[in-house]
Amino acid sequence: MEGLTKNETIDLRRMHIGKSCALFFAHDPIKIVRAKGQYMYDEEDNEYLDCINNVCHVGHCHPHVVEAGSKQMQILNTNSRFLHDNIVKLAKRLTETLPSELSVVYFTNSGSEANDLALRLAKHHTKQSDMIVLEGAYHGHVISLIDLSTYKLDDMKDGVHNKPKSVHMVACPDIYRGKYRDDEHPKEDLAKLYADDVKELIDVIHNHGDTVSGFIAESMQSCGGQIIYPDGYLQKVFKHVHDAGGVTIMDEVQVGFGRVGNHMWSFQDQGVIPDIVTMGKPMGNGHPIAAVVTTKEISASFASCGAEYFNTYGGNPVSCAIGLAVLDVIELEKLKENALKVGNYVLVKFRQLMDKHQIIGDVRGKGLFVGLDLVKDRKTREPASEEAKYVIARLKEEHILYSRDGPHRNVLKMKPPMCFTEQNVDHLCEKLDMIFKEIKSGQVKLDANNSSSAIEEPPLKKLCTGIGIDTSVLNGTKQS
Structure with a gap:
């Protein structure tokens, strides 16, 4: 089986991997065989600039991280029922980056496991089960989290998995195309308007005889379209939730570990202290490790319920060695500072593009977490979904890996490794x-062999026709 061709790999995948396991660029997926820093390489050694892999937070295959894992794996790997220095060292390092109230750590394998455990902690502490979540949210792939994730739940058509009555959706505070928009309300009012929705929902829950267990949200919403909440939003929401006896959970799985630039954790940008924080993805730079951090009071409530918590791999010595190495690199290479510097440069350059191209309706982001909201019309803000699809396909042809997201899949989404540079921008x-x-002129840069037929979803000719681009070049009849 060694040395498979790309077609052989595709054939075996079709035979043995579930169809629900999606690929980037499904019509012509990229076979990546190695990576380093912010670059990935295919089987022909073509280099791609990686703008999407927030998982490899400090850069693909960082030598310090690789060495730490390799060394520990040669000595010992076991579960956390045995005493070991790595688990306590990592717990200490993590809590030192957080507000002092957040001092108790539970280790898991993934962000999904971390968020599932956070829900358990909240329910045992409050003795309630009703949760408030944002529309468009995604918190993980296990059943308890699909229940909270309209990003995935809305796409399920067979009627088997439906939102439970204990889950309550509230409008996402998207000030560009959400319920309350910045072209309809003063900006200083938007945080209160969206937070008041949470208060009204809490009143409805109480009127039905139920009590709120908690509120969970990403500190900046990622899959929902790179949403940056209006200043003060989380402070107001936290007050409403705490007044109702609930707890607050901040999901930092995609946006933590310095990505915001000016803080280690994105929730700090809103001036709040959550009751529970979850983290994952970047924590192991590609290695499966995640964590939940909470208060002593919530931890005590969980312990008093009588349920022992054990995770076979969570907190094992190898994972913790890797987690410690990631923290080392963030600090030694000043990656948080780099995220702020390069992220600010991205915003400047993207706004310059916006001045030139009417298709860009909004530029938003903080640090190395940035979105371009593409529109057909800036006044109506109608999403340009097909155009976004085209941009992603063309970037792939130019050896740049990018993705799109949001409810309309029209937001170009940037969350690269933290070693991204201004030259990359x-x-x-x-x-x-x-x-x-190209989109504006109706021209498409293609060769006579139709290399651009490899895109995200439909064939390129159908896609170009859908957005009004001349497709005669596909037959080699027009020079581009």
Whole structure:
């Protein structure tokens, strides 16, 4: 089986991997065989600039992280029922980055496990089960979290998995295209308007004779379209939830570990202290490790219920060695500071693109977490979903890996490794400028062999026709 061709790999995947396991660029997926820093390489050694892998937080295959895991694996790997220095060292390092109230750590394998455990902690502490979540949220793939994740739940058509009555959705505070928009309300009112929705929902829950267990949200909503909450939103929501006896859970799985730039944790940008914080993905730089951090009071409530918590792999010595190494690199290479510097540069360059191209309706982001909201019309803000699909396909042809997200799949989503540079930004913006010009002019850069037929979903000819781009070049009849 060694040395499979790309087609052999595809054939075996079709035979043995579930169809629900999606690929990027499904019509012509990329076979990645190695990676380093912010670059990935296919089987032909083509180099791709990686703008999407927030998992490899400090850069693909970082030597310090790889060495730490390898060394520990040669000595010992076992479960956390045995005493070991790595688990307590990592717990200490993590809590030192957080507000002092958050001092108790539970280790898991993934963000999904972390969020599932956070729900358990909340329910045992409050003795209630009703949860408030944001529309468009995604918190993980296990059943308890699909219940909370309209991002996935809304796509399930067979009627088997439906939102439980104990889960209550509230409008996502998207000030660009949400329930309350910045072109309809003063910006200083938006946080209160969205937070008042939470208060009204709590009143409805109480009127039905139920009590709130908690509120869970990403500190910045990722899958919902790179949403940055209005200043003061979380402070107001936390007060409403605490007044109702509930707890607050901040999901930092995609946005933590310095990605916001000016803080280690994105919730700190809103000036709040959650009752529970979950973290994952970047914590192991590609290795499966995650964690839940909470208060002593909530931890005591969980312990008093009589249920022992044990996770076979959570907190094992190898995972914790890797987690410690990731924290080392963030600090030694000043990656938080880099996220702030390069992230600010991204915003400047993207806004320059916005000045040139009407298709960009909004530029939003903090640190290395940035979204371009593409529109057909800036006044109506109608989402340009097909155009976004085209941009992603063309970027792939230009050897840049990018993704799109949001309810309309029209938001170009950037969350690269934290070693991303200003030179990388310049290269990306040069290609985006070129592609936006193609859309505007109706021209598509293709060779006679139709190399661009490999895109995210439909064939390129159908896609180009859908957004009004001349497709005669597909037959080699027009020079581009």
